[in-house]
Amino acid sequence: MMQKSLIYSAVLSLSFIVACNNAQEKSKDSTDAVTEETAKAVGNGQISFDEEVFDFGQVKDGESVEHVFTFKNTGSEPVIVSRVSTSCGCTTPEYTATPVAPDKEGQIKVVFDSHGQSGKQQKIITVVSNAKNNIQTIQLKGEVS
Incomplete structure (x- = not known):
């Protein structure tokens, strides 16, 4: 049995x-x-970020950092961001989901929750779109004390 x-x-x-x-x-x-x-579906759109790295400096454990990365479509066709992923569950992205026309801007807002994190931090955000440069990375960096 x-x-x-x-x-x-x-x-x-x-x-x-x-x-x-x-x-x-x-x-x-x-x-x-x-x-x-x-x-x-790569087209003739082109993503150009104002800044690719944001240094949030030093924060205390438990604080949240929020930053908006702005990009411009410098190409000749609309850009559609299909996915934004982060290197850590502690970082949450939101992004412009509608097509971004040529010479117009879109945004990627990220929130980093420092709870449980300590020391130097570097969070990679990967942006996938139909632009010529269809996979781009931007970064948050700083230190949690």
Whole structure:
């Protein structure tokens, strides 16, 4: 009886692990598809950031830092930002989701929550769009004490 329980538990655990791995693979595949789709749709838009690095200086643990990165479409076609991701869950992005016409500006707002962070910080924000320069990075950096 004990042996049957062990076998049943092992089979159940294995099934759970396989199911989790499959879910992760599907998620990765859909993310790759979005990136590939954006890369194929590259147009003649061009993203130009006013600043690519923002140094927030020194903050105390638990403080939040908010910054808005502004970009201009210096190309000849509208730019559509399809995704903005961060290197850490402590940094949350919001961005202009509507097409940015040539010579117009869009924004990427990021909020860094310093709770639980300490020392020098460098957070990378990756911007994916249909522009010629379709993958761009911007950064937040500073120190948490």
